[in-house]
Amino acid sequence: MPSTAVNHPVGPRSQAAFSRALNLIPGGVNSPARAFGGVGGSPLFIERAAGPYLFDLDGRRYLDFIGSWGPMILGHAHPEVIEAIQRSAERGTSFGAPTEAESELAERIIRAVPSVERVRLVNSGTEATMSAIRVARGVTGRDKIVKFAGNYHGHVDSLLVSAGSAAATLGVPDSPGVTAGAGGDTIVLPYNDIPSLVSTFDRHAGEVAAVILEPVVGNMGCVIPTADFLRELRELTRRDGAVLIFDEVMTGFRLSLGGAQSLYGVTPDMTTLGKIVGGGMPLGAYGGKEEIMRHVLPAGKIFQAGTLSGNPVAVAAGNATLRLLESDPPYDYLESLGQRLADGLSAAAADAGIAHQVQRVGSMMTLFFNACPVLNWRDADLSDRDAFARYFWGLIGRGVYMPCSQFEALFFGKTHTIEQVDETIDAARQTFADWG
Ligand SMILES: *Cc1c(COP(=O)(O)O)cnc(C)c1O
Numbered sequence: 001m002p003s004t005a006v007n008h009p010v011g012p013r014s015q016a017a018f019s020r021a022l023n024l025i026p027g028g029v030n031s032p033a034r035a036f037g038g039v040g041g042s043p044l045f046i047e048r049a050a051g052p053y054l055f056d057l058d059g060r061r062y063l064d065f066i067g068s069w070g071p072m073i074l075g076h077a078h079p080e081v082i083e084a085i086q087r088s089a090e091r092g093t094s095f096g097a098p099t100e101a102e103s104e105l106a107e108r109i110i111r112a113v114p115s116v117e118r119v120r121l122v123n124s125g126t127e128a129t130m131s132a133i134r135v136a137r138g139v140t141g142r143d144k145i146v147k148f149a150g151n152y153h154g155h156v157d158s159l160l161v162s163a164g165s166a167a168a169t170l171g172v173p174d175s176p177g178v179t180a181g182a183g184g185d186t187i188v189l190p191y192n193d194i195p196s197l198v199s200t201f202d203r204h205a206g207e208v209a210a211v212i213l214e215p216v217v218g219n220m221g222c223v224i225p226t227a228d229f230l231r232e233l234r235e236l237t238r239r240d241g242a243v244l245i246f247d248e249v250m251t252g253f254r255l256s257l258g259g260a261q262s263l264y265g266v267t268p269d270m271t272t273l274g275k276i277v278g279g280g281m282p283l284g285a286y287g288g289k290e291e292i293m294r295h296v297l298p299a300g301k302i303f304q305a306g307t308l309s310g311n312p313v314a315v316a317a318g319n320a321t322l323r324l325l326e327s328d329p330p331y332d333y334l335e336s337l338g339q340r341l342a343d344g345l346s347a348a349a350a351d352a353g354i355a356h357q358v359q360r361v362g363s364m365m366t367l368f369f370n371a372c373p374v375l376n377w378r379d380a381d382l383s384d385r386d387a388f389a390r391y392f393w394g395l396i397g398r399g400v401y402m403p404c405s406q407f408e409a410l411f412f413g414k415t416h417t418i419e420q421v422d423e424t425i426d427a428a429r430q431t432f433a434d435w436g
Pocket of ligand 1: 129155
């Protein structure tokens with residue numbers, strides 16, 4: 001965390017709202033990534049959002065590069081998504097009985113995501129990864145899970161070991177409360193490291209239920225897999241009979257309609273989804289090959305359930321979002337916007353003599369204040385957090401809202417324009433000019 005106090009331009013209403021929340025909610029927030037803990041200071045409280053903009057309680061407008069940490073690829077309050085939500089809510093908000101719209105969403109997911117032949121809807125990304133792990137263990141009859149340092153898979157006990165995202169930002173990669181039993185079957189390896197993968201499968205042949213990873217990492221900042229890493233993972237798991245799980249909660253429907261697995265042409269056995277699939281409502285999903293998913297209750301014996309799973313309002317938002325992504329794919333546009341933003345931020349930092357790396361896939365990107373390329377958590381951890389905090393607050397002061405941690409990826413969406421990207425690059429230039 002930054003050692004120096006940073007001058008932060010947070011308005012009086014946001015500050016008052018935070019003081020109130022601090023007496024009611026742990027740390028004043030309902031999810032730790034929101035607390036600005038990695039950059040020092042108190043968070044902005046948001047009143048509303050539209051297109052690429054957030055508006056805070058003090059009436060200030062920000063160009064938004066977090067997109068609710070991933071879901072808002074179509075921009076905030078997209079009229080067709082809002083209409084779908086309203087229409088659905090008018091017909092009742094939960095039935096506890098199946099609806100046709102759930103099959104419609106399942107069809108869209110199965111059509112888009114290569115590894116998914118059957119899919120179960122849940123309420124969050126955390127539920128999706130927790131359930132996928134249980135299914136992988138149930139199907140293989142094995143206990144061990146392999147994960148990678150700095151990857152984040154939600155707050156599942158067995159996966160909250162060397163975790164990324166807020167766990168990394170706030171210095172608790174291994175949370176108190178996770179028992180030795182819960183974490184004991186989790187093997188943590190460095191990302192992009194093939195030798196450690198090979199030796200793990202040698203040492204634990206026939207013991208690994210699943211390997212779970214972010215196929216492009218967003219949760220230690222944006223870290224890109226090497227082509228060999230993904231290919232080797234696929235090969236080793238196939239040979240050993242372990243289930244390969246791509247956690248595409250962040251990358252699904254963002255890097256392409258079929259996620260990272262489509263982009264890289266590597267098909268896992270199971271996939272977890274969240275964020276975009278719910279169109280800004282609480283919804284997640286896990287799916288995979290029919291031969292695996294047929295073991296899930298009531299088709300099979302592996303228990304997984306949810307009172308609000310397949311919630312009609314969330315499903316309506318998901319269907320509207322995926323329909324719009326299918327009918328008018330934004331991915332080429334997002335790629336060109338991303339290239340422009342990456343080039344511009346990199347030039348601005350280079351011109352100011354600041355050591356940096358811009359790492360990006362499509363509309364996921366991180367500006368690392370780091371002299372060396374970031375391939376894994378050890379590299380990411382060498383980044384200059386103080387520099388990041390100054391960059392963050394410099395941009396906030398200029399109306400640009402970046403993720404409040406060096407270890408998160410930024411996102412943009414379809415409603416961001418070239419002009420807004422250029423304004424962002426200018427804001428970064430001005431921030432770096434004030435560095436002195
Ligand atoms: C956000 C995220 C999760 C957790 O999803 P929640 O909906 O926050 O529970 C899991 N995996 C990845 C890769 C994520 O980015």
